[in-house]
Amino acid sequence: MSTELSHDQFMRYSRHLLMDDIGEAGQQKLSQARVLIVGLGGLGCPVALYLAAAGVGQLSLCDPDHVELSNLQRQILYTDTDCGEHKVKCAERELSALNPHISISSYSSEISEELIDNQDIVVDCTDNLAARQLINSRCHNNKIGFVSASALGWEGQLMAFDFPAHSTLCLNCIIDKNSPEPMQNCSNSGVVGPVLGAMGSLQATTVIRMLLGYFQQHGEMQRYDGKAGRWLALAAKAKSDCLVCGEAG
Secondary structure: OOOOOOHHHHHHOHHHHOOOOOHHHHHHHHHOOEEEEEOOOOOHHHHHHHHHHHOOOEEEEEOOOEOOHHHHHOOOOOOHHHOOOEHHHHHHHHHHHHOOOOEEEEEOOOOOHHHHOOOOEEEEOOOOHHHHHHHHHHHHHHOOEEEEEEEEEOEEEEEEEOOOOOOOOOHHHHOOOOOOOOOOOHHHHOEOHHHHHHHHHHHHHHHHHHHHOOOOOOOOEEEEEOOOOEEEEEOOOOOOOOOOOOOOO
């Protein structure tokens, strides 16, 4: 990819270029970044749209699922005519149309350690703990940024880990990898679509902050109560016996 912005790119990213704390140098950082989005559902759709629009240069998309009618209430990349198609293929088509200046790779498979390697940041938009723990462990071991979010009903939460800068405190310190999968999920308990949009937008913002060097809340949990319209930030502590980042790891 060229290191100089074209006229089209100057116009496209002009609102970034006007900002002193982004500017052309910051836009170049975004254009050279490699980000993997795992899960193209209610969280992954807004994450992918905003990162593609922002000009993140290399986006990788991973999700084995097909579009279903029940997805359309919240998964804003898809339309009725996409039902039955692989989510990543539909997403790749829409994101390429949104921004032809970026490179997009899609994988209609479960997440694997190999897909995580060589990324700058991995964004967890999955709905299962096992996938989150795999991503957490691999990102920690390879010093890759990790941004994870989830939502259920009216509530959402986000945790982000700047592993290139911190070797302790990880997802496993907060949620042990031997914990059972939650009984409740979107499929059996429901979720308000815009809550996923809010959390996905926050994930995308966090990715951009990490890439530009403005992220300071390693391991902090941010919780959103959409029904009450309130945010809460919770601090976490590293565990010395953590099997991923502790002395036992």
